[in-house]
Amino acid sequence: MTTPILELSGLSRTYQSGSSRRTVLKDVDYSFEQGRMYSVIGPSGSGKTTLLSLASGLDSPTRGTVRFKGEDVAGIGLGRYRNRHVATVFQSLNLLTYLTAVQNITSAMEITGVKGVNRKKRATELLGLLGVEESDRHRRTPELSGGQQQRVAIARALACEVDILFADEPTGSLDQDTADGIIEVFRKLAHDEGKSVILVTHSREVADASDEVIRLKRGKLISG
Ligand SMILES: Nc1ncnc2c1ncn2[C@@H]1O[C@H](COP(=O)(O)OP(=O)(O)OP(=O)(O)O)[C@@H](O)[C@H]1O
Numbered sequence: 001m002t003t004p005i006l007e008l009s010g011l012s013r014t015y016q017s018g019s020s021r022r023t024v025l026k027d028v029d030y031s032f033e034q035g036r037m038y039s040v041i042g043p044s045g046s047g048k049t050t051l052l053s054l055a056s057g058l059d060s061p062t063r064g065t066v067r068f069k070g071e072d073v074a075g076i077g078l079g080r081y082r083n084r085h086v087a088t089v090f091q092s093l094n095l096l097t098y099l100t101a102v103q104n105i106t107s108a109m110e111i112t113g114v115k116g117v118n119r120k121k122r123a124t125e126l127l128g129l130l131g132v133e134e135s136d137r138h139r140r141t142p143e144l145s146g147g148q149q150q151r152v153a154i155a156r157a158l159a160c161e162v163d164i165l166f167a168d169e170p171t172g173s174l175d176q177d178t179a180d181g182i183i184e185v186f187r188k189l190a191h192d193e194g195k196s197v198i199l200v201t202h203s204r205e206v207a208d209a210s211d212e213v214i215r216l217k218r219g220k221l222i223s224g
Contacts (some may be wrong), residue, residue, distance in 0.1 A: 042216035
């Protein structure tokens with residue numbers, strides 16, 4: 001059997017606020033394979049974003065482990081894991097406001113260590129693929145609409161040539177045509193390029209387009 005690209009074992013996260021403790025993710029076990037697209041679904045507050053934050057190395061579990069290609073990400077180092085192996089599109093898009101759309105992408109490629117490509121050309125191609133107009137590509141990101149910023153964040157994630165792409169509600173602020181196009185890009189990324197694509201979504205369409213659906217309820221995995 002091949003080693004999963006990502007393996008969650010007994011993953012739990014408890015938040016402490018004053019004297020009260022709340023466990024919002026409870027003992028989650030799951031293995032993600034290469035070349036597949038996954039949707040994490042469940043009611044609001046069920047722990048989807050928490051799961052994504054732990055799996056992408058933005059946060060550390062209270063208990064349990066996240067293994068990337070068999071290695072505990074705590075051992076790899078969360079910063080190194082995030083920079084080298086995964087790309088994330090979260091609701092706070094974390095675009096650099098003093099850079100243009102193209103520069104946001106080229107600087108991320110530089111940090112991730114993407115080599116052997118013309119970064120500016122690649123950034124421009126991806127923005128085109130995601131429907132960001134030529135005239136908008138050289139504007140600083142605060143001057144772009146929410147939907148345009150989301151596309152820039154997705155283009156940046158695609159440019160980084162990592163093994164796993166995580167996205168939290170990636171089609172949330174997009175019109176239907178753009179959303180459909182982005183789902184197709186994600187599916188190709190998984191099926192044609194062998195990446196693992198892991199999405200949190202409330203969208204039925206996104207879930208239906210996925211290879212696997214992971215369902216959470218009150219912090220527990222109830223199917224998957
Ligand atoms: N930093 C934090 N401190 C305390 N509680 C938190 C923190 N982050 C999340 N929570 C709580 O953890 C629970 C799960 O939150 P999470 O954001 O993972 O849910 P979700 O399923 O992604 O919800 P939604 O669909 O509304 O985005 C919620 O009750 C939330 O209030």
